[in-house]
Amino acid sequence: xxxxxxxxxxxxxxxxxxxxxxxxxxxxxxxxxxxxxxxxxxxxxxxxxxxxxxxxxxxxxxxxxxxxxxxxxxxxxxxxxxxxxxxxxxxxxxxxxxxxxxxxxxxxxxxxxxxxxxxxxxxxxxxxxxxxxxxxxxxxxxxxxxxxxxxxxxxxxxxxxxxxxxxxxxxxxxxxxxxxxxxxxxxxxxxxxxxxxxxxxxxxxxxxxxxxxxxxxxxxxxxxxxxxxxxxxxxxxxxxxxxxxxxxxxxxxxxxxxxxxxxxxxxxxxxxxxxxxxxxxxxxxxxxxxxxxxxxxxxxxxxxxxxxxxxxxxxxxxxxxxxxxxxxxxxxxxxxxxxxxxxxxxxxxxxxxxxxxxxxxxxxxxxxxxxxxxxxxxxxxxxxxxxxxxxxxxxxxxxxxxxxxxxxxxxxxxx
Amino acid sequence: xxxxxxxxxxxxxxxxxxxxxxxxxxxxxxxxxxxxxxxxxxxxxxxxxxxxxxxxxxxxxxxxxxxxxxxxxxxxxxxxxxxxxxxxxxxxxxxxxxxxxxxxxxxxxxxxxxxxxxxxxxxxxxxxxxxxxxxxxxxxxxxxxxxxxxxxxxxxxxxxxxxxxxxxxxxxxxxxxxxxxxxxxxxxxxxxxxxxxxxxxxxxxxxxxxxxxxxxxxxxxxxxxxxxxxxxxxxxxxxxxxxxxxxxxxxxxxxxxxxxxxxxxxxxxxxxxxxxxxxxxxxxxxxxxxxxxxxxxxxxxxxxxxxxxxxxxxxxxxxxxxxxx
Numbered sequence: 249x250x251x252x253x254x255x256x257x258x259x260x261x262x263x264x265x266x267x268x269x270x271x272x273x274x275x276x277x278x279x280x281x282x283x284x285x286x287x288x289x290x291x292x293x294x295x296x297x298x299x300x301x302x303x304x305x306x307x308x309x310x311x312x313x314x315x316x317x318x319x320x321x322x323x324x325x326x327x328x329x330x331x332x333x334x335x336x337x338x339x340x341x342x343x344x345x346x347x348x349x350x351x352x353x354x355x356x357x358x359x360x361x362x363x364x365x366x367x368x369x370x371x372x373x374x375x376x377x378x379x380x381x382x383x384x385x386x387x388x389x390x391x392x393x394x395x396x397x398x399x400x401x402x403x404x405x406x407x408x409x410x411x412x413x414x415x416x417x418x419x420x421x422x423x424x425x426x427x428x429x430x431x432x433x434x435x436x437x438x439x440x441x442x443x444x445x446x447x448x449x450x451x452x453x454x455x456x457x458x459x460x461x462x463x464x465x466x467x468x469x470x471x472x473x474x475x476x477x478x479x480x481x482x483x484x485x486x487x488x489x490x491x492x493x494x495x496x497x498x499x500x501x502x503x504x505x506x507x508x509x510x511x512x513x514x515x516x517x518x519x520x521x522x523x524x525x526x527x528x529x530x531x532x533x534x535x536x537x538x539x540x541x542x543x544x545x546x547x548x549x550x551x552x553x554x555x556x557x558x559x560x561x562x563x564x565x566x567x568x569x570x571x572x573x574x575x576x577x578x579x580x581x582x583x584x585x586x587x588x589x590x591x592x593x594x595x596x597x598x599x600x601x602x603x604x605x606x607x608x609x610x611x612x613x614x615x616x617x618x619x620x621x622x623x624x625x626x627x628x629x630x631x632x633x634x635x636x637x638x639x640x641x642x643x644x645x646x647x648x649x650x651x652x653x654x655x656x657x658x659x660x661x662x663x
Numbered sequence: 664x665x666x667x668x669x670x671x672x673x674x675x676x677x678x679x680x681x682x683x684x685x686x687x688x689x690x691x692x693x694x695x696x697x698x699x700x701x702x703x704x705x706x707x708x709x710x711x712x713x714x715x716x717x718x719x720x721x722x723x724x725x726x727x728x729x730x731x732x733x734x735x736x737x738x739x740x741x742x743x744x745x746x747x748x749x750x751x752x753x754x755x756x757x758x759x760x761x762x763x764x765x766x767x768x769x770x771x772x773x774x775x776x777x778x779x780x781x782x783x784x785x786x787x788x789x790x791x792x793x794x795x796x797x798x799x800x801x802x803x804x805x806x807x808x809x810x811x812x813x814x815x816x817x818x819x820x821x822x823x824x825x826x827x828x829x830x831x832x833x834x835x836x837x838x839x840x841x842x843x844x845x846x847x848x849x850x851x852x853x854x855x856x857x858x859x860x861x862x863x864x865x866x867x868x869x870x871x872x873x874x875x876x877x878x879x880x881x882x883x884x885x886x887x888x889x890x891x892x893x894x895x896x897x898x899x900x901x902x903x904x905x906x907x908x909x910x911x912x913x914x915x916x917x918x919x920x921x922x923x924x925x926x927x928x929x930x931x932x933x934x935x936x937x938x939x940x941x942x943x944x945x946x947x948x949x950x951x952x953x954x955x956x957x958x959x960x961x962x963x964x965x966x967x968x969x970x971x972x973x974x975x976x977x978x979x980x981x982x983x984x985x986x987x988x
Contacts, residue, residue, distance in 0.1 A: 376870070405870045
């Protein structure tokens with residue numbers, strides 16, 4: 249691969265905490281040199297990219313997106329994501345080594361695809377999946393996705409067993425009985441709309457149990473899909489006493505609240521359901537203070553025929569990956585969250601969780617990079633997405649994976 | 664029928680009354696107790712190898728095999744041991760007889776006690792059954808396996824097989840691998856081998872290692888290759904099939920891949936390392952059949968033979984104690 253130089257950039261280094269002028273030299277697919285000066289000698293570089301002051305950061309790592317590997321790979325690249333962890337689909341669970349190996353196959357057109365495997369057989373929460381063989385086949389994470397494992401004995405064994413292989417486990421913290429059949433957040437709003445709701449304590453109860461099991465076994469646990477103030481408060485308390493847990497929230501839950509689905513708009517039928525503004529604010533605070541470690545796209549494109557039905561019958565999920573970086577940058581502009589803090593939640597922290605060398609701007613790291621204009625206004629136009637029609641701020645210009653440019657935005661005045 | 668004088672004299676010279684009224688577990692044995700039993704068992708080995716397999720040490724004594732759990736192999740071993748010493752043997756399997764209908768273990772013990780047996784050999788699915796029986800009978804009780812707690816004659820026969828293979832127990836490194844959680848064999852062996860100054864390593868999937876196993880005095884591993892490295896002997900435990908279906912272990916093939924003993928894996932052990940298995944084996948799961956059948960490394964057949972010798976020694980020593988008063 250040809251030596252590459254990206255100069256005249258605003259470098260955003262989430263690990264070093266640097267936000268300033270800089271340049272990055274790439275050789276053989278890896279970062280060769282990071283210069284904290286916008287100008288750099290182009291000698292030896294066959295390809296020189298003038299960033300024109302745009303922001304250069306490690307490519308994003310999305311810990312949860314669902315879809316076909318090629319589809320997610322392409323969408324991710326356009327969103328500045330260089331690595332996407334493909335969630336196991338309950339309708340075709342990644343619970344066999346052959347299937348995981350097929351998903352893990354390298355050479356995708358866009359972002360790297362790393363499969364997450366099922367934690368239990370058929371994602372039914374009853375019997376351990378072949379976690380050792382799945383890990384050997386390329387699974388970087390095991391999780392039953394949106395399905396909580398209700399049987400504490402099973403979850404405990406999953407944690408102990410996976411820890412023996414050093415495989416991270418992600419789990420959705422929710423009480424399976426309190427959440428059964430619910431399509432909205434329990435409260436005045438859902439009651440007026442005649443929707444069955446899940447109380448916020450369902451998340452707290454699930455989370456407290458999950459944390460207790462993690463503490464009891466000493467095995468690490470990643471709690472994914474947080475959506476409530478009581479949930480993140482419980483997570484903060486657990487972390488304060490040293491529990492081996494991390495937390496993630498999906499981008500939609502940071503951007504929307506239950507009022508967004510006011511007209512029973514099925515684009516906002518998500519799992520977990522959107523909650524009152526007070527919960528959204530609590531999630532933003534938890535992200536700001538480090539209680540929430542990771543932000544995921546939570547991408548799940550639901551076919552239109554599964555959304556063009558009454559709200560209570562619609563499949564939960566929304567296409568969010570295309571808007572991932574722009575939505576994060578909008579949170580920076582609109583909510584005042586520091587840019588480097590936001591970036592850590594989608595680069596360094598997910599990299600650490602998976603033990604990846606990426607997510608950093610340092611010599612020797614894979615040259616997974618994103619160049620973006622953090623201020624450019626954009627209007628989302630993906631039909632069926634909760635972000636459709638939203639005005640966001642932030643535009644991806646280029647994405648590199650292993651030193652290879654996998655996405656380049658069409659030229660525009662913002663460039 | 665009389666034994667050859669050298670064998671009989673040898674046995675009698677090594678027969679000492681057992682220090683305890685029962686053999687309920689390895690717990691409570693001292694190194695001299697173990698050495699004495701192993702020495703006596705060793706002297707009894709030739710008895711089973713000659714045409715006339717009879718030595719009248721227990722003539723007229725009654726041994727009752729009370730097996731609440733099926734175990735053809737262990738029951739046969741105890742029965743042969745008792746018969747070769749001249750005892751009368753009664754085999755009871757309460758599960759299949761009318762005896763256990765609504766009857767508690769204490770009721771069974773009391774009615775058996777009234778029949779005045781000398782030795783009761785008990786196999787039971789519940790931990791603590793042997794202790795309970797011992798409190799309600801005047802006979803000597805031999806624990807032939809109670810739940811997941813103890814199986815002392817298995818540990819003794821394993822020790823005898825190891826001592827004969829290596830000439831010693833002290834200083835040996837023995838890796839015990841598999842379903843430690845449910846294994847009475849692992850518990851009794853860890854206790855006995857540690858008592859005899861061998862180094863014990865325990866290895867299994869994290870879901871099959873009991874809480875607190877790190878305080879058993881053994882080194883604990885989840886990586887089989889690491890557990891085997893440099894070991895003098897590798898003892899594979901049986902994994903029951905119903906535990907390989909996702910409850911504790913995802914599948915037999917995953918178990919075989921990570922915790923199954925193969926010749927390649929055994930190559931990491933010390934030169935001349937031996938392989939043991941208490942049986943019955945799941946070939947191609949915890950051990951390859953090829954390895955189990957290779958007489959240059961496998962002690963499995965030897966273990967079965969030593970089982971009869973050790974059980975003769977245990978029965979004779981317990982009986983000697985009863986009659987010594």
